[in-house]
Amino acid sequence: MSFHDAWEYLDHRPRFPATPHAIALANMGERSSALSEFSVSTQIDRNDSSISPNPSITSRQVQGVYDDVPLRYGPVRNIRLLKVAPETVSGLIYCDISTISIHGHQAYTAVSYVWGDDSEDRTILVGGRPFVVRLNLWHFLAQVHRTRQDTFFWIDTICIQQANTRTKSPGRNDGRHLQISS
Amino acid sequence: MMGDIYRSAHRVVVWLGTENVPFRRRGLLDTIRCATLDPNTNSNDNQLALRECMQQLARNTYWTRAWVLQEFVLGAQIELKLGCGSLQEDIFRQFWSCTNCVRIEPANDLAGEDATRMR
Numbered sequence: 001m002s003f004h005d006a007w008e009y010l011d012h013r014p015r016f017p018a019t020p021h022a023i024a025l026a027n028m029g030e031r032s033s034a035l036s037e038f039s040v041s042t043q044i045d046r047n048d049s050s051i052s053p054n055p056s057i058t059s060r061q062v063q064g065v066y067d068d069v070p071l072r073y074g075p076v077r078n079i080r081l082l083k084v085a086p087e088t089v090s091g092l093i094y095c096d097i098s099t100i101s102i103h104g105h106q107a108y109t110a111v112s113y114v115w116g117d118d119s120e121d122r123t124i125l126v127g128g129r130p131f132v133v134r135l136n137l138w139h140f141l142a143q144v145h146r147t148r149q150d151t152f153f154w155i156d157t158i159c160i161q162q163a164n165t166r167t168k169s170p171g172r173n174d175g176r177h178l179q180i181s182s
Numbered sequence: 183m184m185g186d187i188y189r190s191a192h193r194v195v196v197w198l199g200t201e202n203v204p205f206r207r208r209g210l211l212d213t214i215r216c217a218t219l220d221p222n223t224n225s226n227d228n229q230l231a232l233r234e235c236m237q238q239l240a241r242n243t244y245w246t247r248a249w250v251l252q253e254f255v256l257g258a259q260i261e262l263k264l265g266c267g268s269l270q271e272d273i274f275r276q277f278w279s280c281t282n283c284v285r286i287e288p289a290n291d292l293a294g295e296d297a298t299r300m301r
Binding site for chain 2: 077079102103107108109110111112113114136137139140143146147153154156
């Protein structure tokens, strides 16, 4: 995928994917993500908390954030959305996180960005709990905060429980695959 | 799942990162907007500006992401953001058609390495 590929597709973009390549990619994404999310839910049901096979401060914090806003699985598909508060808390960017039905009427903005390497992290607060994000995403949130955007955002690394999809997705253990599938 | 999320989104923001040294002083996305909306789109100066913008944009690490395509194909209205600049999809489409005779491969030898490292 290059810059030109991306924009050529955009240039001829129908409402839904038209090329076999695009459809294959889209289906692959939906299947693998659905599988990962399902794995996450079963893990939580069986083991309550403290189940991370590789415990670290980050994964415990992440677990706490998602305990507060669980996704219910059923006919109605829910997603988590976040909003950047106009104020900071203890100098940290503060995000409210909530769940909505994807088929509801709540307008939201999906964010597409490069994760970047993990050499530089920043801490933010999500639902009052510390949450570690990589620098590139932090810059985005800081920009949203500066411009006081009152918008619901969907951001993969925060709205999907990444730490556990990593450990529970068979054959998708390395970071690169995880990122592509999400 | 991901397809649904992008398809149902009201808007997709493409975050291209920060811009420490603003391109041509005013920033890349602003420059693109001005060059695209300039009534003298075909003047030499403007063609040069458009070409430089295209090269600069193509250099961005964002395009090395493997998953860009799905978000573009499925996404709702797209907005590019770079630093404090932003560009709506309709202006970008105009920019794209102004420059569609220009084909620049990302002239970055590190592109492959970045793709592995960054995503």
